[in-house]
Amino acid sequence: MADELSDGTLRGMVSVVDSEWTLREATPVDRGFCRVYRLVVGTATSTRECYLKAVPEGRDAGVAADARVSAVVGEHTAAPVPGILGAVDDHPDLPAPYFLVEAMPGDEVPYERVGWVSDDVLRTTARQLGESLGELHRIDAVDSFGYVFYDESRELAGGRPSGTVDELRVRDGVDSWPDYLRARVDRELGRHAESGFSDLTPRLESWCEDRIERLDQRDGGFSPVLGRNDHGLHNVLVDADTGDLTALLDWAYTLAVTPAYDLQFAAYLFGGGFLSAIPEVADRQEMVRDALLAGYRSTAPDLADDAATYRPLYELLAMVRIMNDFEQLRPRLPEGTGDAVAEGLREDVESLLERNSR
Structure with missing residues (x-):
């Protein structure tokens, strides 16, 4: 996967969303132009699986808009849209915009x-x-x-x-x-x-x-x-x-x-x-x-x-x-x-x- 993010960068991105979460696992996922990772994070009481979607280097790719539209669809319809756990539009040291989204069941089919x-x-x-x-x-x-x-x-x-x-x-x-x-x-x-x-x-x-x-x-x-x-x-x-x-x-x-x-x-x-x-x-x-x-x-x-x-x-x-x-x-x-x-x-x-x- 081109333009991979380091574990340190991923830990920083997770902590901005929730300072009590710790990164346990990070696996890159091939999904289009964006940098997408399957994450396992430790919370205060358990672990949870989620996904991180980040802007590719040098491109916006609509990441910030993605988070907002997803939230609107989730709020106003019964459509199966994963919940947004947190989003960051700008950051001096991290590749923003990015957001964390809950994992959903189901199969991926090309x-x-x-x-x-x-x-x-x-x-x-x-x-x-x-x-x-x-x-x-x-x-x-x-x-x-x-x-x-x-x-x-x-x-x-x-x-x-x-x-x-x-x-x-x-x-x-x-x-x-x-x-x-x-x-x-x-x-x-x-x-x-x-x-x-x-x-x-x-x-x-x-x-x-x-x-x-x-x-x-x-x-x-x-x-x-x-x-x-x-x-x-x-x-x-x-x-x-x-x-x-x-x-x-x-x-x-x-x-x-x-x-x-x-x-x-x-x-x-x-x-x-x-x-x-x-x-x-x-x-x-x-x-x-x-x-x-x-x-x-x-x-x-x-x-x-x-x-x-x-x-x-x-x-x-x-x-x-x-x-x-x-x-x-x-x-x-x-x-x-x-x-x-x-x-x-x-x-x-x-x-x-x-x-x-x-």
């Missing part, structure tokens, strides 16, 4: 393994995720579109976030959904132009602009909600035998978006369509979408019609995300399948454009 999860297990996970997303979207926390940040005037020096919605902010929020989408499309297609799929970028640019112009012609109908956004098996814990959702992890990239946008990203990434060029893998996006919406209707019936609205633009952007990160995905795929998966992605995008060209 997101590219979704294609090999059984139908029954995947359906259960999707339905329960839909329930949690319905509750998430009903939290009245945002009034514009954009990246969900936090109130920087409320600095934490080891304490717990309050879990109140007034701790959240939308950084440089945009009032218009079409305007926000234009900016997001520009960013994503800017990355796409540097990917192995760059020959498709000009066509995607013109198609996306046409679709956004159609959104411009609508009279309202787009309201911001807290969007999970960073969907995939890699950001949840599940009971691998039943599919029961035991934890929703990693809220650093929460966005204020529309319900339909958030649901479409979840349906695409959990549906595993990006792997369907592998012979034994099926595109189960329709099955996953139905299960997501069934769960969603049980907790947010008032938002379900908006959430159920299919827009090909949102599905395309989910595909673009996979394309943009494909070189990170390739080595995790079964040996010899990388080229086939890349070609399958290309064909799926071209098919979507053809089906929705008018």
Whole structure:
């Protein structure tokens, strides 16, 4: 693991959160860009397991926002979110921001393994995720579109976030959904132009602009909600035998978006369509979408019609995300399948454009 933290540094980080805790064990965990450690700490009466999430060197990575959003979701929903034990936004000697979070039960499954999860297990996970997303979207926390940040005037020096919605902010929020989408499309297609799929970028640019112009012609109908956004098996814990959702992890990239946008990203990434060029893998996006919406209707019936609205633009952007990160995905795929998966992605995008060209 690159950029590891020393035992002395970890002891110092734990003591800022609780001066009576002592570090017993520290094991690095490979989770994305951040430095994450499984810790065993001694308390006054026992030991406990927890996790430490720290900013990577030279990057913010949304760690401070992650702690606040997690606390809000835990306070306002029944979603399985681990409790924040303490957070530190700034420190002269330690790698801040960072926070400690309680350990949760469940199994970690890499997101590219979704294609090999059984139908029954995947359906259960999707339905329960839909329930949690319905509750998430009903939290009245945002009034514009954009990246969900936090109130920087409320600095934490080891304490717990309050879990109140007034701790959240939308950084440089945009009032218009079409305007926000234009900016997001520009960013994503800017990355796409540097990917192995760059020959498709000009066509995607013109198609996306046409679709956004159609959104411009609508009279309202787009309201911001807290969007999970960073969907995939890699950001949840599940009971691998039943599919029961035991934890929703990693809220650093929460966005204020529309319900339909958030649901479409979840349906695409959990549906595993990006792997369907592998012979034994099926595109189960329709099955996953139905299960997501069934769960969603049980907790947010008032938002379900908006959430159920299919827009090909949102599905395309989910595909673009996979394309943009494909070189990170390739080595995790079964040996010899990388080229086939890349070609399958290309064909799926071209098919979507053809089906929705008018």
